[in-house]
Amino acid sequence: MEPATGKRSFLRKILVRALFICVFIFLLRFAYVVTIRGGSCDAADFCFFSAPENLNFAGSGAVRIGASSVVVDSVGSSSSSALRDLWTSKEWRKSVDYYSAIFQDLITEGYLSPQSKALCIETVSGQDVFALKEVGVLDAIGISKKKYPPLVVSGQAFRQPFEENTFDFEFSGAGGLDRSVRPLDFASEVARTLKPEGFLVVHTASVKDMYSFNTFLGLFNCCTLVRSRDFGGPDSSMPSIREIVLKKESGKILSHGAPKKPGGTSVNKCSVPGYKHELIRKAEPLITEEPLKPWLTLKRNIKNVKYLPSMADISFKQRYVYVDVGARSYGSSIGSWFKKQYPKQNKTFEIYAIEADKSFHHEYKTRKGVTLLPYAAWVKNESLFFEINRDPGHKGEPGGRGMGRIQPVQSSTNFVGDIDKIRGFDFAHWLKNAVSENDFVVMKMDVEGTEFHLIPRLFETGAICLIDEIFLECHYNRWQRCCPGERTSKYQKTYSQCLELFTSLRESGVLVHQWW
Known part of the structure; x- marks a missing residue:
């Protein structure tokens, strides 16, 4: 009987090794989906289960797999193919990682939290909203002329489809406010929909000097400047952008000194900055x-x-x-x-x-x-x-x-x-x-x-x-x-x-x- 026992032991070892190889291939494929394709998967990716909602992976930016899967799985059948192709493209993933790193910094600095109700204004196709959900800010939505459900609803920056004091955090990516033909109305809608003590973060390529910077601040007289910094843009076409963080304060009034007219007489009408x-x-x-x-x-x-x-x-x-x-x-x-x-x-x-x-x-x-x-x-x-x-x-x-x-x-x-x-x-x-x-x-x-x-x-x-x-x-x-x-x-x-x-x-x- 010993030869039969030895034969069964040999087969068992082969099966165990084969199982380990299958598991290794599965995990390797799963890691590819997470790091390259952003956590969205289909049958061709060998994805047979959904990751836990609180499972996070460290990489170029923390990736919240469950949130991504929920977004992808909630796409309507009529548009699922086009959106899945968009959301699994390398360009999309690169943009999402870029915004994820930015939002993680804002969370660390205390301007954003997982409990924030967040809005992305004039988003291109929802990459920033997607990134918010991946870093844990699940109550996030975007507005754009073209909707991308469930990430983005139809709306305009100067006519937001939301009630007053709705959001704790609002974000406008590079090109949003820069392209606006009605910047004052843009600012007025932010003042209306942002909660007191809430934060507005704007990325702009147009603030390059003190004149434009002060013109920008003059739009948002509801808010105070928290900080401003420059860093690289998401691609070579936008090499440098400025990130401006503002905080909404109730009853804020801007004041200036008084100018002098020719001859030296003081005039308490306005001032020249x-x-x-x-x-x-x-x-x-x-x-x-x-x-x-x-x-x-x-x-x-x-x-x-x-x-x-x-x-x-x-x-x-x-x-x-x-x-x-x-x-x-x-x-x-x-x-x-x-x-x-x-x-x-x-x-x-x-x-x-x-x-x-x-x-x-x-x-x-x-x-x-x-x-x-x-x-x-x-x-x-x-x-x-x-x-x-x-x-x-x-x-x-x-x-x-x-x-x-x-x-x-x-x-x-x-x-x-x-x-x-x-x-x-x-x-x-x-x-x-x-x-x-x-x-x-x-x-x-x-x-x-x-x-x-x-x-x-x-x-x-x-x-x-x-x-x-x-x-x-x-x-x-x-x-x-x-x-x-x-x-x-x-x-x-x-x-x-x-x-x-x-x-x-x-x-x-x-x-x-x-x-x-």
């Missing part, structure tokens, strides 16, 4: 000596102008507005300069042309995207005298019309040209009603000496703080081209007074450029 002073330090220097040939000086100097959008990112503004005060013809500055030369960073600008001379009004009727205000910019609403200069060679204007000055009707005047009676309007008051601090406002002002009235009025009312950049022509008793050695009597101010005006504007934090 310090980061704008940094932009001014980068701007081209003022021309301190009076140019003998202003137009030639302009042509040379315009090449040196440091436009604000060439120094800073102007994203996160609600609207983009160009106001041409003293516009004259469309081609004078709107068509010839602003449309062609001003760097707009692919933003669409609303254009306002303010021109009192009736001879230019007809051509604006056919100009789309331009709103004509057929009045004179002034310090209050009243009737004015408007002088029409006749100078056939003056700046190439059609019909020989030059630039006209304005005076109140009751004032004495030394006008020598034709005179029209026109309406003047309170420009500062109009500006405060037309734009807001969330808008990006560029202005060109060429008002034949009225700048010495309008600029102080802008400071007095606080409207100056609504302007991001000004191109100002200051009018003074310059040398006449016709008569060497003689100055024009048309303007009473001197170049020194103009230089003082420009200097005081810059010292007050206004990015102003000399214009002729």
Whole structure:
């Protein structure tokens, strides 16, 4: 009987070894599913059971197998094939691991917890939501124009389909807020749906300087800044992004200091933030000596102008507005300069042309995207005298019309040209009603000496703080081209007074450029 017993023992050893080999192959395949395909499996993967809900594996990011399986298994039959292909792709897995590592850091720092009710805003296809569930934040949902059930519901960042104070944590990935055409509404919806003491985390590639950073913070006046850091993006197409963490606080009010108008008088209307002073330090220097040939000086100097959008990112503004005060013809500055030369960073600008001379009004009727205000910019609403200069060679204007000055009707005047009676309007008051601090406002002002009235009025009312950049022509008793050695009597101010005006504007934090 001993040979039979030995034979059975030999067969048993072979079966045990075969079983161990099968188990080893099964575990090897299972490990592949976990690490490469993210824990989702089908019959071809040799998956015959579901992992426990609390089973975690350490790797490039902690992977919560049960949560992943629940998500995959809950896909509807009509879309299961496409979503399974998406959720098991290497690109998807790479993105999920990227977000998992980020969310684990946020959990460690206390901004996110497994008990958080979380929202991912304008998610691409739910990778960030998937990552939240894998690291243990199971009560997570995303919104996007296209839904990906059960991870993502249909919705828009500026019109979230949720009640007030719903979420403890909200996340906007790179490209979310950057692509938004309504950033202020985006921020307002976050303020509405985020709970007090809740956290907002935004990834952005547009915050590259102090101007854009402070513009970004200005959107979220419901929140305080917790921290900001830079790190690499998810792929080579986005090499660097900034992560900004904000905390919602009830009843938070932002406060600023008071500016000074030219002359040093304090004005408790608004203030110019310090980061704008940094932009001014980068701007081209003022021309301190009076140019003998202003137009030639302009042509040379315009090449040196440091436009604000060439120094800073102007994203996160609600609207983009160009106001041409003293516009004259469309081609004078709107068509010839602003449309062609001003760097707009692919933003669409609303254009306002303010021109009192009736001879230019007809051509604006056919100009789309331009709103004509057929009045004179002034310090209050009243009737004015408007002088029409006749100078056939003056700046190439059609019909020989030059630039006209304005005076109140009751004032004495030394006008020598034709005179029209026109309406003047309170420009500062109009500006405060037309734009807001969330808008990006560029202005060109060429008002034949009225700048010495309008600029102080802008400071007095606080409207100056609504302007991001000004191109100002200051009018003074310059040398006449016709008569060497003689100055024009048309303007009473001197170049020194103009230089003082420009200097005081810059010292007050206004990015102003000399214009002729």
